[in-house]
Amino acid sequence: MEHIDSVVIPATINLHTVTVMTAWVPVTLPEYLTWIALFIIMTTTLIPDRKAYWYKGDFAFKPVINFSTWMTMERFDAINKMHIFVVVPDGMAHGNDKLYQLRAFIDAYNEKLKEVVIPGKYLCVDESMNQWLGHGMPNLKKIPRKPHSIGQEWKTVADVNTCCIIRLCCARQCRLIST
Structure with a gap:
């Protein structure tokens, strides 16, 4: 947890992303842990349409959890896209x-x-x-x-x-x- 809080979040996700995206809202530890939990749910409950995880209506394949309660799909995708483990790729x-x-x-x-x-x-x-x-x-x-x-x-x-x-x-x- 200390490595995530002191290295992964500030040095890689936030520092790296600020250089690529101008309107980046920094990721916090609770938000990052939420992102990990949603990512784990996505990999263990496979749904044909990825958007269904955020779908609010009645859908045959909907997950037990509506992801939009915790994070928008756009924010999830932004964190996923900008997620790296080192500040400078070598x-x-x-x-x-x-x-x-x-x-x-x-x-x-x-x-x-x-x-x-x-x-x-x-x-x-x-x-x-x-x-x-x-x-x-x-x-x-x-x-x-x-x-x-x-x-x-x-x-x-x-x-x-x-x-x-x-x-x-x-x-x-x-x-x-x-x-």
Whole structure:
């Protein structure tokens, strides 16, 4: 949470966006967390027409939650369009590591989990997929055995008792970390 509040929001979304858009209203932490929650709902409840998430009338495929209660579609799209994880994109770093922009976020996520989750006796190493939503994505792979077969492959470590993912790393960059 600290990484999101101190790095992702002020340095990347707001600083980057002000250079591109003149009439930008800065994103706050509560608004960013709302954006993440709506994004998660969109990826877990697939509706053929994306606009239906904001639809107010009677619609057969409407979601349980009307997104317009929390955020307009225009604001959601603006945050989505301007969302980056580094202030200045680096072509050299991109050549060495396609996910260099996410590296600090992943490291912060993993470090925070070390503080708040005490793993059980048994751990499970697994592969997870970050689903492809139809536009650019680094390290795009097709793995037919997965329910969502196209996306980014991640190696994860999960606690067998709680089924909680306690470690993330990109499949290409994964290395065992002793604790």
